[in-house]
Amino acid sequence: MPVSADTGAxxxxxxxxxxxxxxxxxxxxxxxxxxxxxxxxxxPPVTFLLASIPSPHTGVFxxxxxxxxxxxxxxxxxxxxxxxLTWVRWKRLGGDPDxxxxxxxxxxxxxxxxxxAYHDITSWSEVPNHWWGPFAVWQGGLGVWGGIFLGCVxxxxxxxxxxxxxxxxxxxxxxGLLLAxxxxxxxxxxxxxxxxxxxxxxxxxxxxxxxxxxxxLGNTTFxxxxxxxxxxxxxxxxxxxxxxxRFRIRPPGLFALYVSYYTFGRFFxxxxxxxxxxxxxxxxxxxxxxxxxxxxxxxxxxxxxxIRDEGAKGSVGRRREAPxxxxxxxxxxxxxx
Numbered sequence: 001m002p003v004s005a006d007t008g009a010x011x012x013x014x015x016x017x018x019x020x021x022x023x024x025x026x027x028x029x030x031x032x033x034x035x036x037x038x039x040x041x042x043x044p045p046v047t048f049l050l051a052s053i054p055s056p057h058t059g060v061f062x063x064x065x066x067x068x069x070x071x072x073x074x075x076x077x078x079x080x081x082x083x084x085l086t087w088v089r090w091k092r093l094g095g096d097p098d099x100x101x102x103x104x105x106x107x108x109x110x111x112x113x114x115x116x117a118y119h120d121i122t123s124w125s126e127v128p129n130h131w132w133g134p135f136a137v138w139q140g141g142l143g144v145w146g147g148i149f150l151g152c153v154x155x156x157x158x159x160x161x162x163x164x165x166x167x168x169x170x171x172x173x174x175x176g177l178l179l180a181x182x183x184x185x186x187x188x189x190x191x192x193x194x195x196x197x198x199x200x201x202x203x204x205x206x207x208x209x210x211x212x213x214x215x216x217l218g219n220t221t222f223x224x225x226x227x228x229x230x231x232x233x234x235x236x237x238x239x240x241x242x243x244x245x246r247f248r249i250r251p252p253g254l255f256a257l258y259v260s261y262y263t264f265g266r267f268f269x270x271x272x273x274x275x276x277x278x279x280x281x282x283x284x285x286x287x288x289x290x291x292x293x294x295x296x297x298x299x300x301x302x303x304x305x306x307i308r309d310e311g312a313k314g315s316v317g318r319r320r321e322a323p324x325x326x327x328x329x330x331x332x333x334x335x336x337x
Contacts, residue, residue: 052221053205059190074187075142079108081183082176085237089172099162103155103169111151118146122278122285144181145289167251174258175240181262182233185226196223196272203227213274223272232265253305259297263290 059070087100119142120134152170159169188194192211198204204221212219239261244254270287278285 051202053203053224053227055192055206055208055211056190057208059192070190071187074190075184078180078183079104082173082180085176085179086173089175090169093168093172095164095169095172096162099159099164099169102162103158103173106158107151107155110154111147112142114150115142115144115147117150118143123276142184145286145293148177165251167255170252171244171249171254174255175237175244178233178240178258178262179237182230182237185229185233188226189224194225194273194275196225196228196269197274199223213276216274222274225269225272228272229265229269233262236261236265250305250308253301256297256301256304260294260301263294263297266290267294 056070060067061070062068083100083104086104087097090100091097116134122143155173156166156170159166189205192207195205195207198216198219199221201221201223203224205224205227206221209217216222236258240254240258243249243257249257267287267290270284270290273284280288
């Protein structure tokens with residue numbers, strides 16, 4: 001007769017019905033050599049299988065015999081996403097959507113030049129030893145700092161020439177820039193580059209032997225920093241959109257928040273990355289850049305939003321000048337009826 005600490009389970013057994021699943025774990029059943037075996041003893045335990053994120057063995061596929069580099073494709077997708085989001089935000093502010101396209105044409109071109117130049121200057125040892133090496137953007141190697149800086153400078157010049165507010169446009173483009181940076185990180189995934197330190201976590205990124213840095217040739221899985229930044233940037237886009245719609249931010253305060261948010265996360269990402277980089281006082285070059293930009297952008301936002309008395313005014317385009325007023329006619333007060 002089954003032994004149980006649950007009287008309900010005993011009644012079920014007496015009536016020929018199977019034991020209820022909600023009964024006590026002290027249920028015993030016949031069947032072992034000793035006469036009883038613990039309930040569910042032979043049920044295999046649920047185990048968590050450790051896994052890893054596989055890396056593509058190549059970052060190129062072919063269409064009609066022509067090679068398509070996935071790194072460049074991710075950059076294109078990132079640019080389209082940034083233009084779309086900025087278009088929507090600028091149009092809601094009453095601006096001319098065509099201005100977004102004009103800024104994109106010049107800003108994107110300048111951004112690519114600035115990003116590659118920053119990479120060539122700060123990571124010159126990674127530049128291919130060919131005449132086309134400094135321009136080989138299809139092999140990776142774009143410094144986000146140089147791209148954002150030069151792209152924003154040229155974009156601001158286009159906005160200024162159009163007679164629109166540079167500060168207001170900067171706030172409109174901030175979430176789009178962060179979205180583009182997150183999407184663009186998938187290009188690093190396809191190139192198997194800019195990963196983090198070795199890890200045994202279930203979401204470790206498998207890196208092929210030929211793409212590992214010399215210090216970690218014996219390791220196979222690494223922190224997927226591209227994925228960390230992608231998730232971090234998407235969260236940041238949501239925060240910027242929420243802050244911009246919930247609070248009255250003086251332009252370009254939202255852009256300052258974007259820089260502050262990104263550099264905060266980028267600092268910790270730099271602590272994980274193992275790709276070649278210059279160091280100063282034990283920190284990577286980009287970690288110091290993140291610290292400086294975080295302090296400047298955060299300080300500017302606090303001063304601009306909470307300390308500065310005069311509100312920042314901006315417009316979305318040229319304003320029509322009021323017609324000149326002529327001299328007012330003098331009328332004696334005594335003759336006014």
